[in-house]
Structures are given as C-alpha cells and as structure tokens.
Amino acid sequence: MTTPASLLFPDAFLSPLVIDEAVARALDEDLGRAGDVTSIATIPEATKAEAIMVTRQAGVIAGLPLAIAVFKKLSPDLRVQAHVRDGASVAAGARVLAISGPARALLTSERTALNFVGRLSGIATLTADYVRRTIGTKLRICCTRKTTPGLRALEKYAVRCGGGFNHRFGLDDAFLIKDNHIAVAGGIKAVLERARAHAGHLVKIEIEVDTLAQLREALDSRLADAVLLDNMDIPTLTEAVRMTQGRVVLEASGGVTLDAIAQIAATGVDYVSSGALTHSVPNFDIALDIEA
Structure with a gap:
C-alpha cells in the first residue's frame, strides 16, 4: 500500500534528495559491512511480521517521511501506512505508522x-511549546545554525513542523554581522557600508547589537534591514522597540527560555531566535511494537 504524499508532508518542505542522503548515511552507519547479524541469524528469511510505531508521550510528530524511506530502503516489500502526518499533535499512545512484511527488514x-x-x-514538540506561549502576539519563533552537523536541513524542517520559522540555513543565505565582525571591520557604520556595497538587491543585512547606543548607530546609518538585539533584558527590549518605531525588523536572541518567551513576545519584537530548539532538545519518546 502506498501512502499518499499529502499525508506525509506538511507545508514545510523537505527535499527528497535530503531524505535519500540522510537515510543512506544512517543505514550505512548501522549496517556496517555484515548487516544485521542478529536478525539474519535468528529470523528465517521468509518470516513475516506486523508492527506499529506508537507514541509514549504527547507532542508534535516530525520525521515520518524519513522513517518510511528507511523501511522501504531495507525492503520494497514492506508495506507502510501512516496514521498521522508530520506536524500533527498527538497524545501518548497514538498509532503513528503501521508496518508489515518481511520480518528481517522490519527489525533491521x-x-x-x-x-x-x-x-x-x-x-517539533519543543518548538510548538514555544509557539503556544506567544499566541496573540506577532512574534515568530526561529531556530539558528546551532544544529547537529549533517542534519541541519532535517532539524530546521522539524522546527517548521512545530510551527516555528527558519533563520538562515548557512553563511551564504544572508548577511548577519556579529560583534566580532564589527570589531575587526572598525565599527558599526564601517561594517554596514562594506556589507551594503557587496550585497545583492535581494540579500538582507542584519547586524547584532549589544546596547541601545549601538542600536541608535545602526538605525541612523539606514543600511541595515534587521537588527539582532543580543542578550537584552525586558526593559531594554521594550525601549529598543520604542526607539525603532518599525523602521527595521527586530530580533531578540540570547537567554530565550520557555519561562521568558511570553515576556519577550510582549515587548513587541518581531522575531526570537533560539539555539535551544535544536541543540538542547530532549528526544521524543516513541517505540515500535511487534503485533502478535
């Protein structure tokens, strides 16, 4: 049975090429040179089995297209049926995938x-928790480049499944001028002038500031499209919004926690970026149960 693509993919896009590469790399890591020696030794080749992927906690699902690709890569004869789609909110005990066919491939x-x-x-679950705490505000929750090496596209996809948004994917997406760039280039005005002279007309320029004085300098230059407010407390963020009056996009970063996100959203900044969405997230509790 083929599961319709509309059931597997939410509005967030995950390239089939990324899926293929990630699955091939993961299986190569696990199978090594000899394959699943345990299943080969203990399960007769003709044995069939049925299994269900089931949640052990409530949350938001992401990654089903990868799981399905894993099963089909090990055996085209495995039948996989999705009961939910990526981006779906599920309760503990929810059936996510049903798999049936060659038992060796299923277990491997x-x-x-x-x-x-x-x-x-x-x-996705952690991102959705952040998003829920900002309902009623204009704030958008964004991830960062603090991702697992080699898994950035997948992890940023999961953020979108949770209702968040992506910051830049890499160093080539957009200009993000940080404190060390400013120090080496000789100041805010100088670094912004160099960036603007180099940037194409479709490329955005964002600059990081630590103080309201730096924010004023960036605003006066009229060269930045966005300003990242780094590690500012709530009163300072509120004043930054008042000073800016919508002239540039404002992004808050640093010290962004679940406990603080509602207060940050109330200041009126446009975006928050949090590395914790990808670098400190707990694993979602999910299991594969063989059905008798």
Missing part, C-alpha cells in the same frame, strides 16, 4: 526509523 529498520522520528519530533 527499527532503530534508524525511530531515531529519525524521535529526534525530529522532539524538536
């Missing part, structure tokens, strides 16, 4: 499929 696929769904659902 188990851990890799669960690793993808557990990791990405953890990110």
